[in-house]
Amino acid sequence: MRNIHKRFGGVHAVQGVSIDLMPGEVVGVLGHNGAGKTVLMKALSGAIPCDEGEIIINGQQVAIKRPRDARHHGIETIYQTLALSDNLDAPANLFLGREIMTPYGTLDDGAMENEARKVIQRLNPNFTNIKDPVRNMSGGQRQSVAIARAIYFNAKILIMDEPTAALGPHETAMVAELIKQLKSEGIGIFLISHDLHDVFDLADRVSVIKNGKLVGTEYTSQVTKDEVLGMIILGKQPGESKAA
């Protein structure tokens, strides 16, 4: 993503941020609430089309105006709100917008349930009541549905917005495990969080955003948590904080 701008009326929420991601790499996107990290990621997922700037995938410039475009380019998103239809069951949510159809052009609920069981089994073996409406499910189960939806369709790029915010310690560990596994399969992951500790151990690099501008991108192996914290809070470069 290069030089992305987004304005909401008078508010210039994202001001010329550039950010990149390699296959099999995890990039943490950090910043305070309201720093513009979610807006930036929504530009990539098509939920909020950007005003200026370009998105380049595998050297090709692509236009992402709608969520459908992003999915078409292999970009899947797990939203902080999970974006599930509460009245539908897990298979319906998993395949929403990309249903499996029978040869007669009708919904193939059996096939969808079967596939959903397989992929959810892998994520969360204790999760069997997938035919309930998701409104009746626990936070972890709902999260599983949202994650299953993102990984089922062979994503190349995965955006996870605060993926562990609603989860207990056990489920958080599970998500961390999953991120490592997806990374080894060559999927690039943007991990959005306001909490440094969630991200630092999982990410290869971190990009810090403050007031709609990119403070800097650093390899986690080359900076300390305190230095990144300095970037988030004060907008200081790691070098500056050493000098101070």
Add this chain to the structure above:
Amino acid sequence: MQSKPSQNSKSSLFHRLSTELEINTRMLAMIGALIFIWVVLNVLTDGIFFTSRNLYNLAVQTSVVGIMATGMVLVIVARHIDLSVGSLMGFTGMVIAYLQVHVFTLGAAWNWTMTVVCGLVLGGIVGLWQGWWVAYRGVPAFVVTLGGLLVFRGGAYLVTDGRTVAPMDKTYQLLGGGIDGSIGATWSWVFGIVCILLMIFGTLSNRVRRKKYGFKPKARWAELVLLLIGIGVVCAFVMIMNSYYKPRTEIPRGIPIPVLILISVVAVMTLLAKITKFGRYVFAIGGNPEAAELSGINVQRVTMYIFMVMGILCGIAAVITTARLNAGANSMGTMAELNVIAAAVIGGTSLAGGIGTIAGAILGAVIMQSLESGMVLMGVTSAMRQVVIGLVLIIAVWFDVMYNKNKR
């Protein structure tokens, strides 16, 4: 779902029954309520309510509201409302009558078929137009269809400057279910047997499908019970319709044509809601509009088509009404929107969106019509009937609220 220990064995039995049969508890409750209402009305009317004549008329009267209620379910499920259905029905009905009597060749065989086609197309176009305002111009459906209520009521008047158009084509009149507007005993049985075969086929194919993926099949006794109940209902219905004779003869009437139309509409709408992408998207939008948008659903287009379906159903209702009246009058369908919405809501469609069934809406329509016609038989004044129906609506929604609270 948190399964609370049930307070007593009776409620747990009820719950178990509903899970094994895979019917919603609220659907069971509604069927119970309907049977209760029927029995009470039968006692209060000294047995007139359960005569074949009354049940026949009840079925015919339910069809118009029932047909529109199936569309209203989709509209309300998608978090919208359509207040214009009564006016739209009056308007399309007037256009149909005008075309049939004043424009097309009188008595020609193609006349009535063409007018039916025109009526449905007109309904669909008006629906699309209203849907366009809602979906692409962002005007709330309440406002658009409130405007539509006035526009099309006025339009119905303007078609003929308020004059009533009559009489309609002889063949066309059959669609309204008059004296000859039913299919006779033999064809009623043929229809009943086809329905039963379809039910058996449906049960078997469901079992095969579940086996294919190794899912737990429905308990065999549950399948059998449901099938027997279904067969019983079909047979009872055909027998009742056949035991009502044409005046001063022994010729059974059989199933009225408007009821056949209603049954076909219910079948088509149920399939639309359950096994097509469109139906799935309607429910997804109702459950969470943002999520539907993020899932790549074209929410605007789906919304527009929902109103188109509603418009076409208004056209069908207009056909039956004009055929039954044997005339086009500009007051047709006045206040029908309220009956239609009430039927959908009594039938368990949640005004918060996302929840509702076609079958429930039909049950709701039958409950409303039963109360209405039962009270007519008892000699209750029309003012008093309105009071009762209004109160029933409030109580039905109150039950709905309680039901949802208890489930959490």
